[in-house]
Amino acid sequence: MSIYILGIESSCDDTSASVLRDNVLLSNVIASQKVHQKFGGVVPELASRAHQQNIIPVIDTAIKEANIRKNQISAIAFTRGPGLLGSLLVGTSFAKAFALSLGIPLIEVDHLQGHILAHFVQYPNAPQKTPEFPFLCLTVSGGHTQISIVRDYFKMEVVGSTIDDAAGEAFDKSAKILGLPYPGGPLIDKYAKEGNPLAFKFSEAHLPELDFSFSGLKTSFLYFVRDKLKENPSFIEANLPDLCASIQQAIVHSLIEKVLKATHKYQIKTIAVAGGVSANSSLRSSLIKLGETNDLEVFIPSFEFTTDNAAMIAIAGYYKYLLGEFSTQEIRPYTRQKS
Ligand code: KG4
Ligand code: ZN
Numbered sequence: 001m002s003i004y005i006l007g008i009e010s011s012c013d014d015t016s017a018s019v020l021r022d023n024v025l026l027s028n029v030i031a032s033q034k035v036h037q038k039f040g041g042v043v044p045e046l047a048s049r050a051h052q053q054n055i056i057p058v059i060d061t062a063i064k065e066a067n068i069r070k071n072q073i074s075a076i077a078f079t080r081g082p083g084l085l086g087s088l089l090v091g092t093s094f095a096k097a098f099a100l101s102l103g104i105p106l107i108e109v110d111h112l113q114g115h116i117l118a119h120f121v122q123y124p125n126a127p128q129k130t131p132e133f134p135f136l137c138l139t140v141s142g143g144h145t146q147i148s149i150v151r152d153y154f155k156m157e158v159v160g161s162t163i164d165d166a167a168g169e170a171f172d173k174s175a176k177i178l179g180l181p182y183p184g185g186p187l188i189d190k191y192a193k194e195g196n197p198l199a200f201k202f203s204e205a206h207l208p209e210l211d212f213s214f215s216g217l218k219t220s221f222l223y224f225v226r227d228k229l230k231e232n233p234s235f236i237e238a239n240l241p242d243l244c245a246s247i248q249q250a251i252v253h254s255l256i257e258k259v260l261k262a263t264h265k266y267q268i269k270t271i272a273v274a275g276g277v278s279a280n281s282s283l284r285s286s287l288i289k290l291g292e293t294n295d296l297e298v299f300i301p302s303f304e305f306t307t308d309n310a311a312m313i314a315i316a317g318y319y320k321y322l323l324g325e326f327s328t329q330e331i332r333p334y335t336r337q338k339s
């Protein structure tokens with residue numbers, strides 16, 4: 001008999017719901033919140049209010065698109081954390097109430113494990129190759145940057161992480177310096193396509209081992225732009241593609257360098273990338289190139305599974321369902337990453 005999992009994601013500024021039949025995607029509905037654009041970042045109070053408005057229509061649409069009835073759902077998986085407390089509370093409360101009313105199990109999912117497990121979602125009638133354990137996963141999002149050894153669905157060991165900003169933050173803060181709206185990562189990616197990545201050089205951090213640091217790079221970019229604007233107030237407009245391509249190159253280079261180091265250190269030849277920044281075209285092509293030149297098998301997610309989505313929560317829920325790992329109605333969200 002098939003298992004139907006409803007996944008709910010509400011950790012930051014995307015409200016999403018997805019239905020899987022076993023590991024196969026039936027629907028993945030995402031409502032992104034535009035309200036934050038003019039503030040240059042996510043405003044937590046506005047995010048939780050928008051989740052409250054979006055959650056019922058998003059879940060309703062996901063169930064309708066999956067072409068199932070709600071009493072066919074076997075269990076509800078939801079993001080427990082990490083994320084913004086108010087945002088997480090909306091998804092958690094809805095998941096608890098819906099599971100209670102349907103009399104079905106509730107499954108908590110860690111957002112970062114969800115990003116990684118998105119690699120195991122299958123499309124109907126189009127079998128995808130999935131990474132074999134153990135593999136290395138670079139998880140790069142707005143809040144996290146880390147390399148993990150993934151030994152099994154829920155056995156993941158973080159072997160390197162950022163000591164300050166996340167890669168997504170580095171993109172978003174650089175975009176803000178250039179006067180671009182939030183989230184700036186996709187815009188940097190877009191303008192960079194027309195620019196020269198070698199036009200400008202910014203100082204990258206070189207931490208030992210597998211940790212990352214992006215705050216020095218951001219400061220170097222900020223001072224560079226500030227000094228150039230003193231000489232020429234139109235400097236940004238005149239050089240936008242080159243500025244975007246150069247800062248993107250520096251961020252991507254720092255990520256790739258550590259991934260390669262990790263493959264040598266742990267002698268693991270399968271690598272995957274996850275999280276919002278894995279939508280970046282330069283990171284995607286650099287990882288493919290890295291794989292070709294170093295004989296590595298590389299897994300890049302479909303675009304719809306890069307930024308926050310509920311399919312990744314539903315697939316993690318599916319594997320927990322198989323293990324019988326259910327939560328109680330007493331469960332509460334957590335805001336920071338579990339160590
Ligand atoms: O995983 P995600 O949707 O949310 C978090 O869990 O944080 O990641 C969002 C981050 C933002 O910082 C956004 O700017 C970045 O992913 N991002 C990108 C691109 N698309 C999204 N960064 C660079 N290039 C992109 N194409
Ligand atoms: Zn995320």
